[in-house]
Amino acid sequence: MVTHQVDEVPRPGPLVALGLQHVLAMYAGAVAVPLILGNAMRLSTEDIAYLINADLLVSGAATILQCVGVWRFGARLPLMQGCTFAAVTPMVLIGTQGGGLPAIYGAVIVGGLVLVLFAPVFGRLVRFFPPLVTGTVILIIGLSLLPVAVDWAAGGTDAADHGAPKHLALALGVLLFVLVLQRFGRGFVGRVAVLVGLVVGTLVAIPLGYQGFSEVGTGPLFAVSTPFHFGLPVxxxxxxxxxxVVMLVTMAETTGDVLAIGEIVRQPVDGRRVADTLRADGLSTALGGVFNTFPYTAFAQNVGLVRLTRVHSRYVVAAGGAILALLGLVPALGRVVAAIPAPVLGGAGVAMFGAVAASGVQTLSQVSFTGNGNLAVVAASLGVGLAPVFVPTLYEQFPTWFQIIAQSGISVGCLAAVGLNLLFNGPTTRNGGVHNGLHSADEPR
Structure with missing residues (x-):
């Protein structure tokens, strides 16, 4: 019996090397969510480091579950898992408006369980998320995150010299370095341009007087993330x-990625497989709420890496998941990442979040805007979704519960895009149902 490439297990040496390549390709995006949330909530370096290591640990476990599979959980395809950017804005709002991390984790646990229960149903609801909707939502995600990167580039919200020329110069230098690597770096170097930019930018920042590394050597070298470290969920x-609402976006993202990877590795992806993939996402998300981290989805840049390398083995990506889990057991690594100067993060963030927005444009490029109302759908959804980004005080006069929902441009933009698409196009659009291209909001290509 001939073994399909997806089920082949390479020798230990290539298995580890190829798995590490997947880790390097997604690492910058993997740690971005805890960094954004931790800085927005003004957590200590120690707490941010804890969030990063918890994220890496659960990302690794989620990847192994998705690739290897257990019962009806997991696609059994080469899919790398990481925290979704789609949840960043609502989590920041929840965390900074009195609820704190316990309220975030309570919502994440419930969201994960809802995803597990809705997984079979969503396979029949995919027609409500054609490229018109998914492209618009991804564009909103990228544009709503760009102000975060610009604030970092200026030195961070709490910086006494916010906007100082040296901050902006360092951020611009990191951005240009990343772009040069992406333009002229060949193969693997180009794919890890963001990670290399962070490393080089940090090394440049140290002699320039940027502090923050004094706590790197403190605390334990090895540790395990324990359940409910920040308190019982609320x-x-x-x-x-x-x-x-964010879970709906996540389901659409993951569905597109599993369809794409199925095409690349020539494995059929039917409604059952989509449901199994989403169940794994939901279980990982629920476990994330228990182990102090956030919602999970497939990372599209790793789907692209599978296409580029033509290495289709799911066990290679599972090996990458094992490496992620091991990194999550080393808090010292998390403290190093948490100490990266804000302007360095800002330069890389502009590249990352701009690429997210660009991927939304790429998805929309497959949509017809002639002789229909699709332009109105995109325009109105962008307006509604980005309104609280442009005017943060827009909903200050509304009740707190309304602010948490409406202040999230991503959630509101998603609902608007779905509703307006139904209004103009009905439940089945001329533009194609499920989008089979690579379209994740969680990582630049």
Whole structure:
């Protein structure tokens, strides 16, 4: 019996090397969510490091579950898992408006369980998320995150010299370095341009007087993320609703990625496989809420890496998951990442989040805007979704529960795009149902 390439297990040496390549390709995006949330909530370096290591540990476990599979959980395809950017804005709102991390984790646990229960149903709802909707939502995600990167580039919100020329010069230098690597770096170097930019930018920042590395050597070298480290979860209805809306975006992202990887490795992806993939996402998300991390989805840049390398083995990506889990057991590594100067993060962030927005444009490029109302759908959804980004005080006069939901441009933009698409195009659009291209909001290509 001939073994399909997806089920082949390479020798130990190539298995580890190829798995490490997947880790390097997604690492910068993998740690971005805890960094954004930790800085927005003004957590200590120690707490941010804890979030990063918890994220890496669960990302690794989620990847192994998705690739290897257990019962009806997992696609059994080469899919790398990481925290979704789609949840960043609502989680920041939940965390900074009195709920704190316990309220975030309560909503994440419920959101994950809802995803597990809705997985079979979503296979029949995919027609409501054609490229018109998914492209618009991804564009909103990228544009709504760009102000975060610009603030980092200026030195960070709390910096006494916010906007100082040296901050902006360092951020610009990192951005240009990343772009040069992406333009002229061949193969592997080009794919890890963001990670290399972070490393080089940090090394340049140290002699320039940037501090923050004094705590790197403190604390344990090895540790395990324990359940409910930041307190028992709090279940607030508004927070749960906000994260539940994000789960719809996550389901659309993951569905597109599993369809894409199925085409690349020549494995059929039917409704059952889509449901198994989403169940694994949901279980990983629920476990994330228990182990101090966030919602999970497939990372599209790793799908692209599978296409580029033509290495189709799911066990290679599972090996990458094992490496991620091991990194999550080394808090010292998390403290190093948490100490990266804000302007360095800002330069890399502009590249990352701009690429997210660009991937939304790429998805929309496959949509027809002639003789239909699709342009109105995109325009109105962008307006509604980005309104609270442009005017952060827009909903200050509304109740807190409304602010948590409406202040998230991603959630509101998603609902608007789905509703307007139904209004103009009906449940089945001329533009194609499920989008089979690579379209994740969680990582630049």
């Amino acid at each position: 279940f607030e209805l508004t927070a749960i609703v906000s994260i539940a």
